Amino acid sequence: MRWMWIDRVVELVPRQRLVAVKNVSLAEEHLHDHFEPVVTDDGRIVRPAMPIMPASLIIEGMAQAGGILVGHAEEFREKVILAKVSRAELSREATPGCQLRYTAEIKSFSHAGAGVSGTVELAEPSAEPETIGLIELLFSHLDRNMAGIEYPEHNFVFGEGFRTLLRTSGIID
Amino acid sequence: MQREEIFEKVKGVLVEALAVDDDEVTPDATIFNDLGAESIDMLDIGFQLEQAFGFKIEQGEMFPEGVTSDPEMVQDGKVTEAGLAMLRQRAPHIDLAALEADPRLEKVRDIFTVDALATFVENKLKAS
Structure with missing residues (x-):
């Protein structure tokens, strides 16, 4: 089972936009390995260490949201892989109990791949969601690579983990 | 413009x-x-x-693909006349003078x- 970093797709406009949510839970093991304090330049601790979701996994969540959007555009026939993180800016940390909302939009699309622009929102349990990040990603259709390298016919990108998510989100039967 | x-x-x-x-x-x-x-x-x-x-x-419009892996375009580590002709036709925006003078494969990336x-x-x- 591959790591899934989104819990559900809540909106899908084919070839345009996909919205997915991720609930950050203290039951997730990675949080117990990632405690970060906030320290000023002169070494003063302004917030003690607490479990936070690593920024790299937030980017992965956006990549999964964007990857599904790009894959859906060609009915999951293409092997869609993340080729480049063009930009990633996150302004605050995600802690247990919050919900992340990823909105991925296709900016460019060709038979070789797609450019996706993403917005990350964070909602605390009793607060309005706020935008905490902008992430721009480039996806490649693996079988259309410039080097002409051939890969197995089986679509190993959209495997069982993704298919389960797509089923529970009502995107596929 | x-x-x-x-x-x-x-x-x-x-x-x-x-x-x-x-x-x-x-x-x-x-x-x-x-x-x-x-x-x-x-x-x-x-x-x-x-x-x-x-x-x-x-x-492949900006920069032609597959040149280096095509045996008709590259022989003995050099771009052939057929390869140069293909580049002239498919990439008129690229100045090929340097490659024509020195057609070694590693020079393709320089053009x-x-x-x-x-x-x-x-x-x-x-x-x-």
């Missing part, structure tokens, strides 16, 4: 896509060797040029300069 304006927009795209400094993007700088582009960056550069100039770019990319854009704008 004037050549200077095209060049400045192309420069902006390359600075953004390749995370290079403004002053590195000179007309003679080569996209792959001097600016460090990898093959996947061509997709990114293509998308950004499409957005900046409002035209559509087909795969794609910032100036060639600006000429590619200029030709596309004229044709549209």
Whole structure:
């Protein structure tokens, strides 16, 4: 089972936009390995260490949201892989109990791949969601690579983990 | 659109896509060797040029693909006359003089300069 970093797709406009949510839970093991304090330049601790979701996994969540959007555009026939993180800016940390909302939009699309622009929102349990990040990603259709390298016919990108998510989100039967 | 304006927009795209400094993007700088582009960056550069100039770019249009792996185009580590003819036909924006003088395979990556990319854009704008 591959790591899934989104819990559900809540909106899908084919070839345009996909919205997915991720609930950050203290039951997730990675949080117990990632405690970060906030320290000023002169070494003063302004917030003690607490479990936070690593920024790299937030980017992965956006990549999964964007990857599904790009894959859906060609009915999951293409092997869609993340080729480049063009930009990633996150302004605050995600802690247990919050919900992340990823909105991925296709900016460019060709038979070789797609450019996706993403917005990350964070909602605390009793607060309005706020935008905490902008992430721009480039996806490649693996079988259309410039080097002409051939890969197995089986679509190993959209495997069982993704298919389960797509089923529970009502995107596929 | 004037050549200077095209060049400045192309420069902006390359600075953004390749995370290079403004002053590195000179007309003679080569996209792959001097600016460090990898093959996947061509997709990114293509998308950004499409957005900046409002035209559509087909795969392999900026820089022909498959030259180096085609035995008709490359023999004994050198680009053949057929390979040069294909490049002349499919990439009229690229100055091939240096490759014609020294057709060694490793020189292929040197022919794609910032100036060639600006000429590619200029030709596309004229044709549209």
